[in-house]
Amino acid sequence: MHPANPFPVDPDRLLAIAQKWGTPTYVYLENIIREQCRKLTGLFKNIPVSWLYAVKANDNPHIISIIADEGLGFDTVSYEEVLLCRKLGTDPDNIFYTENNMTDAEMNGAAKEGVILNIGSLDRLKSYCETWPGSSCSIRIKPDVGDGHHAKVDTGNQDSKFGIRMDLLKEAVALVDSHNVTIRGIHAHIGSGIQEPENLLYEINVLLEASQYFNSLEFINFGGGIPIPYRPDDDAFNLERFAGLASDRLQKYLDETDQKVRFYFEPGRWIVGSAGMLLTQVNTVKDQGRKTYLGTDTGFNHLIRPALYDAYHEIVNISANKDAPLRTYDVAGNICESGDVLGKERSMPESRTGDYLAILDAGAYGMTMASHYNRRAMPAEVLITEQGFHKIIRKRKSPEQSVEEYLQDTGIVQSENN
Ligand SMILES: Cc1ncc(COP(=O)(O)O)c(C=O)c1O
Known part of the structure; x- marks a missing residue:
């Protein structure tokens, strides 16, 4: 058992649950979910950082409601997840929909819900602009740096299917301008279960530099990926150290730019x-x-x-x-x-x-x-x-x-x- 994750509950309690409700049964601890949320929301003191929960990690409505109660918004990756969060009463401004090969029906459904559409290809951006001229959206960028606990969940590398290539950003800007669409945010997500915090810091730099292409940015979203230790000898991710290094970089950016942006992170695993x-x-x-x-x-x-x-x-x-x-x-x-x-x-x-x-x-x-x-x-x-x-x-x-x-x-x- 990892010292950072001591046995979370009295085993006799679990035994009683197994005997009463049968098995197989997933058991969740509300106090840990809340503690994890509070550790995150207490991290960045003077920087405008907000937290989204990546619903794909665990979409039980009771868990989503606990996390909403802790003041987090939601990162969703399907129209179904959008609908789930909306049905649970989340304000559309607190729901980001990071699309991935989305259909027209999903795009139009999500746009009608009023959530923040985060578009990851020029092809989809074009159809969005043609269908919703005069509106706004966010775009997902391929940062060409990836990480993750396994190659299957490294989402930011050069060959990844996710995000718009950096060298196509000028084209993306021309496209949205010609339809009077505003890019209100940019996003990247390098992978799940990040092994090297330096890769996340590098991605932060990539997005901060990419922000120069846009002049009405409201937010920059650095994605999720904060790992948890699973093996007894896994190193725990040093969140405070990471937040310290990220704060320095973000503060410098805020000092040097006119953009009045808010920053987002969207972890899933780390919370639940x-x-x-x-x-x-x-x-x-x-x-x-x-x-x-x-x-x-x-x-x-x-x-x-x-x-x-x-x-x-x-x-x-x-x-x-x-x-x-x-x-x-x-x-x-x-x-x-x-x-x-x-x-x-x-x-x-x-x-x-x-x-x-x-x-x-x-x-x-x-x-x-x-x-x-x-x-x-x-x-x-x-x-x-x-x-x-x-x-x-x-x-x-x-x-x-x-x-x-x-x-x-x-x-x-x-x-x-x-
Ligand atoms: C776009 C996006 N954001 C956030 C996450 C959450 O990742 P994690 O649970 O590792 O924090 C994922 C999962 O891979 C994702 O695809």
């Missing part, structure tokens, strides 16, 4: 990652000769990070006798693929069928990336509130309900209401 865990039950203990597997009732359909990114999540047996001798296990899921292993060579007290495991630091990119693969039902979600109560924030569907819903959605059987 360590606030969530996935509870699962061991249903099979299997000695395969060279390895012993703990087989569980979840898998990469519910937490894809280990299979997709070789990501590490700490796994704790919350029901084993603490004094039992340590054994080494691979923790496997119930999906019919050999890659469905949630943790390899983990030392744990001797574990048995019926034990409960907590897979830690699973609050970000856990449930939002979950699927029905192998036709399995989704996990439930439980929130432990600040007052210490726990409440279901997404109901579990039984296998029977889940299959019934699928049959109805596909139209092969008609619901009784149709």
Whole structure:
């Protein structure tokens, strides 16, 4: 367990939740989500910095509402996320929609909602200008610097699909000018789980320099990507040091320019990652000769990070006798693929069928990336509130309900209401 992420809650509490609500279940801690938000909002003292939460990390409406209550706005990456935030009562000025191969219908829907459209290609900028002349938008720039915990989430490198090339910015300005469209902001996002803070500082410089192409900028958005430590020996990101270095650069910029801009960052993982865990039950203990597997009732359909990114999540047996001798296990899921292993060579007290495991630091990119693969039902979600109560924030569907819903959605059987 990482010293920066001590075990976040009394394991007996988790055990009680697993026994009461069943597994697999994601559990989130409201107090950690709020603490993380407050650490961010307290960071930059004299610089106009605002924070957006990247909804893709965890879009449970209860979590979005907690974060809204802490005063953050939202970074959304789909029209559906825009609608979700709007339905939850967020003011459109506090919603940025960073599009990625958006359709006309999504563009027009989002523009009607009045949210800030952040456009990432000249092609889309052209259709936006033609459809919404006289309006305003933001543009996403490809900064040619990328970073991330895995190559799959490095979004700023030269070959990235995201953002408008720097050498096309003059063309972008000519395009918007010819349609009387104002670029009110510029944005870049170099990747998720940044390994080198210097890369983020470099990107900040790139955007500050790019701002010279525009004369009515209201904001510059530096994206998200602040990492959390997952492995016991991962270095924690030194947020204060980063904010100090960024402040110096931003202050210098404000001193030297006439632009009256606000700066944004849009982290997701850092806010919710360590606030969530996935509870699962061991249903099979299997000695395969060279390895012993703990087989569980979840898998990469519910937490894809280990299979997709070789990501590490700490796994704790919350029901084993603490004094039992340590054994080494691979923790496997119930999906019919050999890659469905949630943790390899983990030392744990001797574990048995019926034990409960907590897979830690699973609050970000856990449930939002979950699927029905192998036709399995989704996990439930439980929130432990600040007052210490726990409440279901997404109901579990039984296998029977889940299959019934699928049959109805596909139209092969008609619901009784149709
Ligand atoms: C445009 C954009 N902004 C922000 C984020 C949030 O990243 P993270 O959760 O690493 O802070 C992402 C995720 O990759 C993203 O695509």
